[in-house]
Amino acid sequence: MTNISSSDWTYRTPKHRLFLWLGWFALVALFVWCWRIMSQDTIWAFVWDAPAQALDIGSRMTPPEWGYLPELMKPLWDTLNIATLGTIGGVLIAIPVAFLAARNTTPSATILRPIALFIIVTSRSINSLIWALLLVAIIGPGLLAGIIAIALRSIGFVGKLLYEAIEETDPRQIEAITATGAAPTQVLTYGIVPQIMPALWSISVFRWDINIRESAILGLVGAGGLGLKMNASLAILAWDQVLVILILILATVVVSEWVSAQVRKAII
Amino acid sequence: MLKLNGLSKTYKTGDTALSDVSLDVQKGQLIGLIGPSGAGKSTLIRCINRLVEPSSGEVWLGDVDLVKLSRSELRHQRRRIGMIFQEYALVERLTVMENVLSGRLGYVSFWRSWLRRYEPRDIQRAYELLDRVGLLQHADKRADALSGGQRQRVGIARALMQDPDLLLVDEPTASLDPKTSRQIMRLLTEICAERDLPAIVNIHDVPLAQAFMQRIVGLRAGRVVFDGAPDGLSEAVLTEIYGAEDWNPVGNDDDADDTPVVVPKVAEVLA
Amino acid sequence: MSSYPTTWRRPPQIIPDRRLRIAVQIAALVYLVLAVGSVEVNWMRVSEGLERGQRFVMGFLQPDFTSRWGDISQGLIESLTMTLTSTVVGVLISIPIGIGASRNIVPRPVYLFCRAVIAISRSLQELIVAIFLVAMFGFGPFAGFLTLSFATIGFIGKLLADEIEEVDETQVEAIRSTGASWFQMLNYAVQPQIMPRLIGLSLYRLDINFRESAVIGIVGAGGIGATLNTAIDRYEYDSAGAILLIIIAIVMVAEYSSSYLRKFLQ
Structure with missing residues (x-):
């Protein structure tokens, strides 16, 4: 221990450092490679033209066409309904899925749990807009397609957070209810449900808030609400109307965020 | 036995x-x-x-x-075996009364327990037991609002609600702290002697x-x-x-x- | 002895006032009735659609990877490259923004400016941004790359700033008391505390960016979304099913490997 000189001290061991450098190098190389592939597919003339385009759009957007606002009230109502009904539907389906997926409540860990997990992953990996695209093609344009799309996407989100909440319940409380001679359904309703209720409410409100944002744009693919109006305005290049719609969406999002924050505060 | x-x-x-x-x-x-x-x-x-x-x-x-x-x-x-736990193991987000009544779960049907419609006899007995452990006025509080000693008393009432053998x-x-520990032990021994x-x-x-x-x-x-x-x-x-x-x-x-x-x-x- | 009450009702937990409670319940009911009533369903169209739905489910169960493989692989490559480049660029930009948006280590004007940038990025939907950027930069993956980078800034910036605001103040004080400069303080007191979180967030965002890249293609920003849109427009449900399965598989792989990577890095 005597021959440690000050010059011997290094932050990391050489092997560790080599590893780190290799990792960074691989990342940079990958980035450059990806960038090259991407720029091959890009028409650069358009890109250089972008500032001019931006100015043009900007000048066409202002001033916003406020006279368009009254026409947007019905679509706004539709958007709220898509989000709310979709959230309710999604939560109702997510609850049983979450109980099947949670390790401590699943009736069969070998068959039902993987199925439930697959439902959750499928729902989570596909954006509500893609669900809407499919549903509009299948059952036609309208609110129903939007509601189902929102519900399908919400299953995975609510299901995942809820099954994690179920797995985190206090096992002692459940054990105590079991010890009274309660039937499995009673253990569920007395031991587990009270413990996850706050989580369920706050997850649902949180998802509702997200769904308001998503339902505002679902109309772009024909699933009703504000997005439908936006699509129409975009088609005729009425950028001043688009701006009004954007401002309305922004205001709705701010209000819904405030509501969801208040509700979550009240629950906890 | x-x-x-x-x-x-x-x-x-x-x-x-x-x-x-x-x-x-x-x-x-x-x-x-x-x-x-x-x-x-x-x-x-x-x-x-x-x-x-x-x-x-x-x-x-x-x-x-x-x-x-x-x-x-x-x-x-x-149902014949009442159990009392180390960290009380009350269902914390339910009221004291619901926790005591949960001792009847083995006796009542699912729907009765779900709707909280227990028989008058059970409710009367739950009040009686809460009185016995000195918590009558806390019946409608949530279990997590009670102190450690109070929670353990609820745990005792829940076990007795089962009519255990x-x-x-x-x-x-x-x-629990030493003083509360002695109070709880005394209560337990008294109750066992009574029954x-x-x-x-x-x-x-x-x-x-x-x-x-x-x-x-x-x-x-x-x-x-x-x-x-x-x-x-x-x-x-x-x-x-x-x-x-x-x-x-x-x-x-x-x-x-x-x-x-x-x-x-x-x-x-x-x- | 039997003077105890024989009835008991669970006291209401959330809204104690009886009249308010009933009012809220009625309001909720009225809203639900109105909302459900506002949904006009063309049942003829739906029943026609059921047959198409069946075809889609069949397409999902028997996906066709081969007949459109050229388009699919092209879309996938675009999506994946877009995802990686936008995450790297987005994270690189969001680091200074996130540091600037931390109340505890920067002056107030910088804080307000950075928070404003984050707020704008977060409140604009990716899809809306994509529409604008496609209008400006033309169709193709470059607009998608910009969209995802922009969205990444808001996401990482906000979470990073929140993390920095919660760092252990005593460590910052200790390093400051050694006479360290602002950058040294950042490097020695803040960086070690937030690094694991930053890596975790970046991997998470990589995952989100891939999923989003499938969406913004619908409005012309390149990637697998464009391919999917075309397949659905042509009613080629077996190809659409194949694309969706590929997306699900990639998301699953990404989720699994990112949790593994996070464990490895810690």
């Missing part, structure tokens, strides 16, 4: 928690179960109502062998066990190493249960402010 015959438990990990425990519990008898951490006290208590499945042996409650029962028959028998008590005072109820009390605190229990069973590494009256707990016996340690400070001082340190250091290191 309760008879254990050659009860053993080996966990999946290969750890043997209990080996060949036999015990005979008379009506109205209070048994203190002492032993170092990991000696199998908790496992023994949970093997009786099969919260932990015993690997072999028999558990006779009256003339029923609990080990041989099917799930639904077991639920039926569990036997009480299993798992470290009732481990999370001629036998109880197996799993307890860490040797002086507390000596003060309140009629019979002491010492467990070490899953085996019964002592079974007798509390005054038979000599230093030699304690050493056999817990391993070598200086046992002198052990006293029966009523005003003891600190929980006497009976930490079984050697045994814990060995375990």
